[in-house]
Amino acid sequence: MTTRRVAISRRDFLIGTAAAGAGLSLGLYLPFGPRTALAAAGTPEVNAWVVIEPDDTVIIRIARSEMGQGTLTGLAQLVAEELECDWTKVKTVYPTPGQSLARNRVWGSFSTGGSRGIRGSHQYVREGGALARVLLVEAAAEAWGVPIEECTAADSVIMHRPTGRTTRYGEVAAAAAQLVPPLQVELKDPQDWRLAGKPLKRLDTAEKLTGQQVFGADVQLPGMLNAAIKACPVFGGALAAFDADAVRELPGVRSVVRVGEDAVAVVADTWWQAKTALDKLPVTWDEGPNVGVSSASIAQWLADGLTADDAFVGNQSGDAKAALQGAAKTVEAVYAYPYQNHATMEPMNATARWTAERCEVWCPTQNGEAALQTAAEAAGLPAAQCEVYKIHLGGGFGRRGAFHDFVRQAVAIARQMPGTPVKLLWTREEDMLHGAYHPTTQARLVGGLDDTGELVGLRMRISGQSILASVRPAALKNGADMLVFQGLLPSGDHAISYSIPNLLIDHAMRNPPVPPGFWRGVNVNQNAIYMECFIDELAHAAGRDPLAFRRGLMSDHPRSLAVLNAVAEKVGWGTPAADGVHRGLAVCNAFASYVAACAEVSVDDRGRLKIHRIVAATDPGYAVNPQQIEAQVEGSFVFGLSALLYGECTVRGGRVEQENFDTYPSMLIGEMPKVETIVMPSGGFWGGVGEPTIAVAAPAVLNAIFAATGKRVRRFPLKNNDLRAA
Amino acid sequence: MATLNVNGEPFSIDVDGATPLLWVLREQLGLTGTKYSCGIGLCGACTVHIDGRAARSCVVPVSSLGTAQKVVTIEGLSPDGSHPLQRAWTELDVPQCGYCQPGMIMAAAALLETNPNPSDADIDAGLTNICRCGTFNRVRRGIHLAVQQKRSRGTS
Ligand code: FES
Numbered sequence: 060m061t062t063r064r065v066a067i068s069r070r071d072f073l074i075g076t077a078a079a080g081a082g083l084s085l086g087l088y089l090p091f092g093p094r095t096a097l098a099a100a101g102t103p104e105v106n107a108w109v110v111i112e113p114d115d116t117v118i119i120r121i122a123r124s125e126m127g128q129g130t131l132t133g134l135a136q137l138v139a140e141e142l143e144c145d146w147t148k149v150k151t152v153y154p155t156p157g158q159s160l161a162r163n164r165v166w167g168s169f170s171t172g173g174s175r176g177i178r179g180s181h182q183y184v185r186e187g188g189a190l191a192r193v194l195l196v197e198a199a200a201e202a203w204g205v206p207i208e209e210c211t212a213a214d215s216v217i218m219h220r221p222t223g224r225t226t227r228y229g230e231v232a233a234a235a236a237q238l239v240p241p242l243q244v245e246l247k248d249p250q251d252w253r254l255a256g257k258p259l260k261r262l263d264t265a266e267k268l269t270g271q272q273v274f275g276a277d278v279q280l281p282g283m284l285n286a287a288i289k290a291c292p293v294f295g296g297a298l299a300a301f302d303a304d305a306v307r308e309l310p311g312v313r314s315v316v317r318v319g320e321d322a323v324a325v326v327a328d329t330w331w332q333a334k335t336a337l338d339k340l341p342v343t344w345d346e347g348p349n350v351g352v353s354s355a356s357i358a359q360w361l362a363d364g365l366t367a368d369d370a371f372v373g374n375q376s377g378d379a380k381a382a383l384q385g386a387a388k389t390v391e392a393v394y395a396y397p398y399q400n401h402a403t404m405e406p407m408n409a410t411a412r413w414t415a416e417r418c419e420v421w422c423p424t425q426n427g428e429a430a431l432q433t434a435a436e437a438a439g440l441p442a443a444q445c446e447v448y449k450i451h452l453g454g455g456f457g458r459r460g461a462f463h464d465f466v467r468q469a470v471a472i473a474r475q476m477p478g479t480p481v482k483l484l485w486t487r488e489e490d491m492l493h494g495a496y497h498p499t500t501q502a503r504l505v506g507g508l509d510d511t512g513e514l515v516g517l518r519m520r521i522s523g524q525s526i527l528a529s530v531r532p533a534a535l536k537n538g539a540d541m542l543v544f545q546g547l548l549p550s551g552d553h554a555i556s557y558s559i560p561n562l563l564i565d566h567a568m569r570n571p572p573v574p575p576g577f578w579r580g581v582n583v584n585q586n587a588i589y590m591e592c593f594i595d596e597l598a599h600a601a602g603r604d605p606l607a608f609r610r611g612l613m614s615d616h617p618r619s620l621a622v623l624n625a626v627a628e629k630v631g632w633g634t635p636a637a638d639g640v641h642r643g644l645a646v647c648n649a650f651a652s653y654v655a656a657c658a659e660v661s662v663d664d665r666g667r668l669k670i671h672r673i674v675a676a677t678d679p680g681y682a683v684n685p686q687q688i689e690a691q692v693e694g695s696f697v698f699g700l701s702a703l704l705y706g707e708c709t710v711r712g713g714r715v716e717q718e719n720f721d722t723y724p725s726m727l728i729g730e731m732p733k734v735e736t737i738v739m740p741s742g743g744f745w746g747g748v749g750e751p752t753i754a755v756a757a758p759a760v761l762n763a764i765f766a767a768t769g770k771r772v773r774r775f776p777l778k779n780n781d782l783r784a785a
Numbered sequence: 786m787a788t789l790n791v792n793g794e795p796f797s798i799d800v801d802g803a804t805p806l807l808w809v810l811r812e813q814l815g816l817t818g819t820k821y822s823c824g825i826g827l828c829g830a831c832t833v834h835i836d837g838r839a840a841r842s843c844v845v846p847v848s849s850l851g852t853a854q855k856v857v858t859i860e861g862l863s864p865d866g867s868h869p870l871q872r873a874w875t876e877l878d879v880p881q882c883g884y885c886q887p888g889m890i891m892a893a894a895a896l897l898e899t900n901p902n903p904s905d906a907d908i909d910a911g912l913t914n915i916c917r918c919g920t921f922n923r924v925r926r927g928i929h930l931a932v933q934q935k936r937s938r939g940t941s
């Protein structure tokens with residue numbers, strides 16, 4: 060066991076508090092925050108992150124939401140690593156957004172999206188664990204009357220080295236809770252990690268195997284009623300009228316209520332009764348101004364944007380226009396990406412109880428604080444009189460982070476029945492019709508090659524929808540949505556993987572009246588297809604091997620090159636694949652991680668695709684739980700390939716046409732390729748893992764399809780294409 | 786009025802006979818391990834066993850059942866989470882969000898009843914549950930592991 064040297068200085072603490080106040084961790088720590096009810100009698104809260112019970116149980120508080128991605132376990136590993144506690148005694152708990160509000164946001168952001176769960180909070184959660192350890196050791200040293208420096212901690216046991224005396228965390232936790240925390244603490248070098256960085260088992264598996272795990276849809280409260288809802292299926296439409304009398308006498312029905320401007324709900328004893336009555340409820344909609352909108356009209360509008368004069372520049376170097384004019388050969392292609400629904404397995408839901416004094420909401424959410432804000436608005440109460448209890452999510456994928464329409468509706472219903480808890484559960488159909496859809500864009504690419512086959516210029520025009528313009532207009536920069544350029548930017552978490560001498564990438568914003576949202580992977584999903592498939596097109600036009608062609612553009616992108624090389628080596632690029640099997644590559648920098656993939660596919664003479672194997676590499680900087688990263692990589696292929704194979708929401712009459720999995724399929728186990736994952740953390744930065752790999756899933760397969768058939772698919776999903784060899 | 790035998794216990798429930806078994810399990814019997822996702826028999830989240838065979842309970846009206854049919858839900862698959870699949874799932878950390886997993890496990894368990902050592906092709910054909918998180922490869926490994934462990938226990 061190594062001794063951790065910890066810089067403790069009370070004076071620094073007092074002097075430095077004001078300066079540290081802006082940070083998420085130290086300045087906001089106790090003793091300045093009020094000790095709320097969380098620190099219940101007999102369960103000493105060592106600090107905001109760590110509670111230790113007398114029996115040594117370690118309760119680690121996690122602010123981010125667990126929705127399958129493993130963050131709960133990963134964050135607990137990081138806290139426990141610094142805390143030096145016994146991992147077998149670790150439990151986790153969510154603090155509530157209301158508690159956070161009352162404690163000056165001591166836990167930082169609750170937002171769980173953008174693959175930020177770990178990369179956005181590793182620093183302060185590790186500090187939280189380390190500070191708690193310091194206090195525990197100090198409490199033991201004080202009790203023994205020995206210098207702190209002579210004491211060490213491991214596995215929840217503190218030892219005074221000179222005498223060999225020991226005590227347990229549970230015995231000193233109450234005393235530790237009374238101490239003033241130091242201002243600074245030294246964190247471990249990741250090379251010394253014992254818990255973090257290891258493929259530990261998830262903490263949340265057991266209940267998921269027996270049906271005991273409670274999801275939002277399973278919430279049960281005394282006296283609770285159930286609601287089913289229908290909102291106007293046409294975007295921008297409203298509820299005109301409904302005939303409540305027609306269903307009031309049906310079994311179980313308690314109430315039929317208007318919900319906001321555009322929806323009606325039936326409240327009944329059971330959800331099935333509510334849904335049955337709602338199906339029979341005569342409703343008329345005011346369909347509003349968008350009934351004429353269709354997929355064809357949207358596509359036409361976007362196509363116009365491909366050559367429009369006005370556009371926001373995302374990445375520019377040299378003179379692309381001149382370079383293309385002077386090129387020996389130019390290649391041009393137009394790609395298009397459709398609307399897609401998140402289709403979480405658990406449909407949207409929330410349970411609410413409203414009184415004139417207080418509103419409480421139980422819901423699966425990726426952002427408890429945003430849910431609280433929505434609840435307060437809908438309740439007509441200050442946030443301090445509201446509370447949100449985060450319930451386990453049956454999938455999130457971005458649908459439950461920036462959008463809490465289901466919370467707004469649940470509260471609006473509960474407000475009409477004061478004191479009665481009401482659970483609102485959407486049908487799958489409602490979920491499909493009222494998504495926050497993956498935005499639609501098109502891209503026109505022109506590349507120029509010189510007479511030796513070198514790429515001399517590239518022009519990419521993206522036309523289509525901005526998520527930020529709809530969801531966070533304040534985040535636009537002089538009208539531009541820089542998020543549109545994810546994976547194509549000059550630098551940062553979503554940088555382009557190539558150095559191209561003359562480059563222009565810009566965006567003609569076209570915002571159809573279909574609400575867009577952050578959809579797992581967000582804009583790298585289509586941008587990586589555009590870039591990686593087109594690079595493949597250019598390599599082919601240049602008569603070059605796609606790997607060699609990419610490598611030639613990547614000397615200034617060593618991390619991207621490293622993942623690409625790792626994949627190429629493992630898949631055996633350059634050696635023949637099995638008979639009839641063809642390979643395709645893709646690489647991307649997304650959510651601050653570097654990923655690459657090589658797909659092996661075959662296409663039979665009837666045009667049937669089989670994806671045999673995918674080799675994928677990820678460099679997330681630090682790998683907090685490698686086996687969970689593998690799970691995320693595999694899951695990313697399911698998500699990305701489901702989108703590629705089937706994902707499409709078409710619009711007709713101003714509404715989405717697909718209402719369930721019959722018309723919006725998701726891939727099944729029989730379509731799943733073998734996945735070989737290389738986790739290769741190179742250190743020095745923190746990248747995300749839940750999303751980046753989705754970016755390379757589709758283009759790797761598309762490039763392999765080209766290798767197999769000579770066909771370039773540029774419109775998606777694949778189900779709309781004939782893959783028989785050209 | 787419907788009469789059911791669920792997880793070995795008889796029930797008589799005052800409910801419209803057209804109500805799908807799924808909703809009787811969830812709302813009248815409080816067995817919320819069985820999930821709703823599509824309601825049209827396509828995703829498998831609501832899979833239970835009826836007389837040992839996998840059934841999608843969202844499309845089974847309770848009126849079609851009586852006490853003669855033995856319904857088993859995820860809560861009744863094993864007394865303490867010790868079914869070979871549950872054990873294998875634990876070992877491999879199969880679930881992500883977990884929402885599809887009760888249905889996935891029930892479908893896999895029914896598959897093993899009829900086919901104690903399924904090949905990959907048997908799994909492909911026999912398991913048509915949707916998992917949006919993408920746990921398929923671990924599900925496959927989990928099934929093989931369960932078979933393997935059952936065999937090694939059987940021979941030891
Ligand atoms: S909910 Fe029954 S099959 Fe989907």
Ligand code: FES
Pocket residue numbers: 127404453454880881882883884885886915916917918919920
């Ligand atoms: S584990 Fe989330 S849907 Fe399967």
